[in-house]
Amino acid sequence: MSHSKTLTILQMNDLHAYIDLHTEMFIEQGKETYRPAGGLARIATLFQSIRKQYPHQVLTLDNGDTFHGTFPAVQSKGEALIPMINALHLDAMTAHWEFAYGPKQFEHLASQLQHPMLAINVYDELTNERMFPPYTIVERANLKIGVIGIAEHIVDKTMPPHFSEGIYFTMGNEELPTIIQQLRQKEEVDLIVLLSHFGFPQEVKLAQEVDGIDILLSGHTHNRIAKPVVVNDTIIFQSGCHGTFIGRLDIEVEQNKIKHFTHELIEVAETIIPDPPMQKLIDDTIRPNKTELNEIIGHTEVPLHRYAQLETTMDNLLLAALLHASKADVAFSNGWRYGAPVARGPITMNDLWNIIPTNPPVSTVNLTGSEIIEMMEASLEAVFAADPYNQMGGYVKRFLGMTLFVKLENPPGTRIQVAFINGKEIEPDQTYHAAFVTVQGIPSKYGMDRNNLSLHAIDALRQYIEKHEVVTPNLQGTIQVI
Numbered sequence: 001m002s003h004s005k006t007l008t009i010l011q012m013n014d015l016h017a018y019i020d021l022h023t024e025m026f027i028e029q030g031k032e033t034y035r036p037a038g039g040l041a042r043i044a045t046l047f048q049s050i051r052k053q054y055p056h057q058v059l060t061l062d063n064g065d066t067f068h069g070t071f072p073a074v075q076s077k078g079e080a081l082i083p084m085i086n087a088l089h090l091d092a093m094t095a096h097w098e099f100a101y102g103p104k105q106f107e108h109l110a111s112q113l114q115h116p117m118l119a120i121n122v123y124d125e126l127t128n129e130r131m132f133p134p135y136t137i138v139e140r141a142n143l144k145i146g147v148i149g150i151a152e153h154i155v156d157k158t159m160p161p162h163f164s165e166g167i168y169f170t171m172g173n174e175e176l177p178t179i180i181q182q183l184r185q186k187e188e189v190d191l192i193v194l195l196s197h198f199g200f201p202q203e204v205k206l207a208q209e210v211d212g213i214d215i216l217l218s219g220h221t222h223n224r225i226a227k228p229v230v231v232n233d234t235i236i237f238q239s240g241c242h243g244t245f246i247g248r249l250d251i252e253v254e255q256n257k258i259k260h261f262t263h264e265l266i267e268v269a270e271t272i273i274p275d276p277p278m279q280k281l282i283d284d285t286i287r288p289n290k291t292e293l294n295e296i297i298g299h300t301e302v303p304l305h306r307y308a309q310l311e312t313t314m315d316n317l318l319l320a321a322l323l324h325a326s327k328a329d330v331a332f333s334n335g336w337r338y339g340a341p342v343a344r345g346p347i348t349m350n351d352l353w354n355i356i357p358t359n360p361p362v363s364t365v366n367l368t369g370s371e372i373i374e375m376m377e378a379s380l381e382a383v384f385a386a387d388p389y390n391q392m393g394g395y396v397k398r399f400l401g402m403t404l405f406v407k408l409e410n411p412p413g414t415r416i417q418v419a420f421i422n423g424k425e426i427e428p429d430q431t432y433h434a435a436f437v438t439v440q441g442i443p444s445k446y447g448m449d450r451n452n453l454s455l456h457a458i459d460a461l462r463q464y465i466e467k468h469e470v471v472t473p474n475l476q477g478t479i480q481v482i
Helices: 040-053 071-075 079-087 096-102 103-110 176-186 200-209 276-293 312-324 348-353 368-382 459-468
Strands: 005-012 024-027 031-037 060-061 122-124 133-139 143-150 166-167 191-196 215-217 230-233 233-238 245-254 256-268 296-299 331-334 347-348 363-367 398-399 400-408 414-419 433-434 448-456 480-482
Touching: 005 040, 005 143, 005 347, 031 143, 040 060, 040 245, 040 276, 060 143, 060 191, 071 079, 071 276, 071 348, 071 480, 079 276, 079 347, 096 103, 103 233, 133 176, 143 176, 191 200, 200 215, 200 230, 200 233, 233 245, 233 256, 256 331, 296 459, 312 331, 312 348, 312 363, 312 398, 312 433, 312 448, 312 459, 347 348, 348 459, 363 368, 363 398, 363 459, 368 400, 368 433, 448 459
Parallel strands: 005 060, 143 191, 191 215, 215 233, 331 433, 400 480
Antiparallel strands: 005 245, 024 031, 122 166, 133 143, 230 233, 245 256, 296 347, 331 398, 363 433, 363 448, 400 414
16 A cells, blocks of 8 residues: 655745845735835745744755846855855755856856756857756655756857856757656656746746656746646746745655645745844845945836836836937837836835846947847747747847837737837838847847947936936836737
8 A cells, every 4th residue: 555745845936136025016906016025034934934844845946046136146246145045955956147147157156055056958068068967866755856957048049148158058858858767767766846947938838848747846937826737747836036935835646646736825925034044144245235225316106117028117217217328219128027126115226236237338329220120020029939939038128219019929020010219100221329238138230330338227227317306117108019
């Protein structure tokens, strides 16, 4: 007679280095609401409480986008977070924005972790050897669990070149069946858990085409999945971003099969008592720059956030600052997802660093109308590609000074029906002066006469906000879906 075994899996994904309590947006009773949430000290309390309740039964995993995204993280190239992440006692993690510091620094960070960094699909260009181990085996609840990591594969395709210097990425879908077979047959594991940073649409396709994945922990797309999706006998869930939520999955396993599961998306609420040792690590990290970062530089009449695919108030503020600094016709930035919301009220320097933590220079370039249309068609395809594997991360490229009328359901290259810059229809051969930040804002293959201005993005934001004192970066309807 076989007995069922109970395993609890805890997930953290897309922390983006939000180590302390931050303002978060929730959609409740049909509207946006804002309140404080998150922080590693509260996450530590949650983890400890669940482990104490279920000793030897808890598997704790992190999907990556952990070491980058806030001032303390970027200024220390991720180093500041090492003691805190180690104090969470994770079992494994994978990666995406960790590559922003360059592969060598990322390897240095990974070497200091007390848990393995996993990536089935990241290779050294010279040796074709994997940069990190593809899997680890963990024993919990009298189960032998194979945990496979798969990193975000777009790093060498859409991110700045230094992210992938000396390395290359595959989709990993070709390697995955072999690794699963090895774990099942040679290692004789009871369960296969895939720790992924592909994003929910791609992970659903991956689960459809690769057999043998029991549980897929999803990351990258910041989905708050309240009810797991089951695809090809694979349980898939994701748990928001910024450390606002922790995902919990409890499963009953009998004869290497999951017989039953329950799931909870746990808000890391302000009311949770912070773990004192973790809070001390956080406070010690924040203290040296606390006065500077808490400086109030202005106010906003509208909440700022990035949680929309087509247009956001947070990016409209950034773009307005770029236009103000450059006197350009139109401004572009990347469709980033990360960046904690700012509620209506004061804007601090810390908020500016959260909006654009890499603080790139403000740049300008001259683009033809046809280049602008081609670039925006490419951005729309990257977000809305019918084949999930052709989706390239992030939301639609942000812009201000232009209006597009689009049919999102159309095939690649045919979505834009008509486009205007400052109220006049875009002429294919006309040249437009554009401001932007990063090669993700305007890829290097577009335009002529690229130039970096003397100020950086945070300077531009500060100058714009201080000039206006109160900003109202409302939605402009820059993309009209028709």
